[in-house]
Amino acid sequence: MITEQLKKIEDEVLACTKCSLYQGRHRVVFGSGNQHAPVFIVGEAPGFEEDKTGVAFVGKSGQLLEKILLACNFSRQKEVYMGNVVKCRPPQNRTPTTAEQAACLPYLERQIEIIQPKIIILLGSTALKAFFGASSRITRERGHWQNWFQYPVMPTYHPSALLRNPGLKKEAWEDFKKVIVKYRELVDSQHYCKYI
């Protein structure tokens, strides 16, 4: 059932021309991971590698994210589903405009509605603002639980920011530790993580 519902959205997205980003894309990056995942991770937009492969978070940022998830003992096969605010790569990896985000976000919202995760993680400023408005600040709100409809949401830095500024990694790890605690509370009290 979930598979069919997601497939329906994916078919719409593959043919989508709702914003100008469709003109430059090679592949639409719909989202990937376990369709029954309790953790839904939201990034900004596909980059070069994602546009080439059609898979979310496979470039350098994605590799760093994989390492963080491994440290949490989370995997795309089991605990995690990943998607972006926009599904087509913006030229030169620029930030998607508010109009592009507004055009694309309903697809992501429908994915979340179908998957019904227990926890949402927002990576970076664009994802945070897309969910909570333009006045949000990632530096201020990261590490603090928020609610988006019925979902607990943890904003944290995007892995690309951690690559640019490795000094932020410690704070980001503190945020992910809070996610592990919440995961034990809401999903699996026995979830193993060797770090906490």
Ligand code: SF4
């Ligand atoms: S970014 Fe989203 S709204 Fe824009 S063309 Fe791609 S799928 Fe459609």
